Amino acid sequence: MADQKMQEKYAELALRTGVNLQKGQALVVNSSIEGADFTRIVVKKAYELGAKNVHVNWADDELTLLKYENAPDEVLTTIPQWHVDQYLSFAEDGAALLSIRSTNPDLLKDIDAGRVAKASKAGAEAMKEFRNYTMNDRIPWSIISIPTGDWAKKIFPDKSTEDAKESLWEQIFRIVRVDKDDPVAAWDEHNATLRKAREFLNKREFKKLIFKAPGTDIEFELPAGHVWKGGSAKTVSGFDFNPNMPTEEVFTMPHKYGVNGTVTSTKPLNYGGNVIDNFSLTFKDGKVVDYNAEQGHDTLKHLLDTDEGAKRLGELALVPHESPISQSGLIFYNTLFDENASCHIALGKAYPTNIEGGSDMSEEELDKHGVNDSLTHVDFMIGSAELDIDGVTPDGKTEAVFRKGSWALDFNS
Structure with missing residues (x-):
């Protein structure tokens, strides 16, 4: 199990630097059930930072795979309006969106690519209005990742699942600068470097x-x-x-x-x-x-x-x-x-x-x-x-x- 204090630093970084959560602002979190422990840390930190509401949308790779294996096309390509309305209502309220992505890279490798494509297109069509909020920077949003067993084993196939997850945690902490004494300050410095590059190119x-x-x-x-x-x-x-x-x-x-x-x-x-x-x-x-x-x-x-x-x-x-x-x-x-x-x-x-x-x-x-x-x-x-x-x-x-x-x-x- 990855160090609790490091996970807490990561959660705080995602909230302060990722979505820059403000007091009185709602937060929507997309996460997998395998990442429930870390997600609970995020939710607790969010309330400590003053979030008025934290809503979590859970996903599960195994249930996703079962649906693709068994559900008819009409189910895969029908996105309930309540699902769309939920996101739009939060966006209209100015909520922040944090997505914790950690899907198994080979999850649907045995599923017909055409079925996956149909489902992806239907989802994109249904969420088009909401996507305009994120792609036009109308609400703050951020994407981070945490290790899951299948993902970690894909990267470190020669290690046990637990050792692979531990190795992946170590890599993520280093890459997102959580290993620094002050990750928020490290990101401020990093953003300044990228700002200098983009300003140069714009000129x-x-x-x-x-x-x-x-x-x-x-x-x-x-x-x-x-x-x-x-x-x-x-x-x-x-x-x-x-x-x-x-x-x-x-x-x-x-x-x-x-x-x-x-x-x-x-x-x-x-x-x-x-x-x-x-x-x-x-x-x-x-x-x-x-x-x-x-x-x-x-x-x-x-x-x-x-x-x-x-x-x-x-x-x-x-x-x-x-x-x-x-x-x-x-x-x-x-x-x-x-x-x-x-x-x-x-x-x-x-x-x-x-x-x-x-x-x-x-x-x-x-x-x-x-x-x-x-x-x-x-x-x-x-x-x-x-x-x-x-x-x-x-x-x-x-x-x-x-x-x-x-x-x-x-x-x-």
Whole structure:
């Protein structure tokens, strides 16, 4: 069992720095029953910080699997209105949302990928209005992870379940800076570093980024008025929060019609309880026109077929190869961690906040500015120690951004 005091520090960090919980604010927590002990610590801390209400939505991998094995399609694709209304009522009240994600990466590996895709699409359609609250920073939200037995064994297969969980706790504590004397202060410093990087990139106003590495040769046009984000975000009411813990990225959006070339994955992608690995995508005018995968080909196909926007990109993120997650040498089979080990891109919906004035634009206005829309948003990793990135400036000059997986820019210049 992981150290109780460390878990308490982690819970407090998630509440103070993650969602920045305010006195009198409600909190919604999504968690698994396997993480009940840690979740109770979070709830207790939340009330100590002044939460007026803490509502927990529980999930259970075993029950999820049983449903996929036995329920008809009509059940999997019908989302009760009360479920949607629950989230909307909390959002309208300005509640904070904390998701504790720890799903078994192989949970649905034996389930027909088409059934999983149908269920995922139905859920995304039902929650579209609520997703606008999070993707436009109208409420504070944060995602963290804690070890579960199946997940830990996937990472440390040669250890017993308990030893694997203990090893994963140690890695998580280190990566999210809970091992520091003052994790909140450590995150303040980390956010300041990411802020400096994104401010530098925003001043550069690159028209295009060119990625080259083994299996990757691709150009990303950046829309006029694009905005680099990273680290802490700010709600429309002015409160800072950290959407992802950990996070090592600065990110923006590529133009939905301006991506050309081929990109190859550098880490496995855990999507919908299945692993997609060793895959590549070829883009023309922003759209995937060819793809292949050594593992999870059908799952990738169904992801791309979610809707028209799933074949285009909504995010482009830069992460140096020397990030703490990358240096761990581990593959986490969890996008929250793996995406912060490596430069990555996302199929699907773009964050409207990644373009000037985007949060106030209609869907038609966003489309005119090159902002992709979709029911899905799925990050996958393309960075490595062999990745070079060049940026094309507004006056047409080419400038080194990454060399051999690391920053080539001087943020102090």
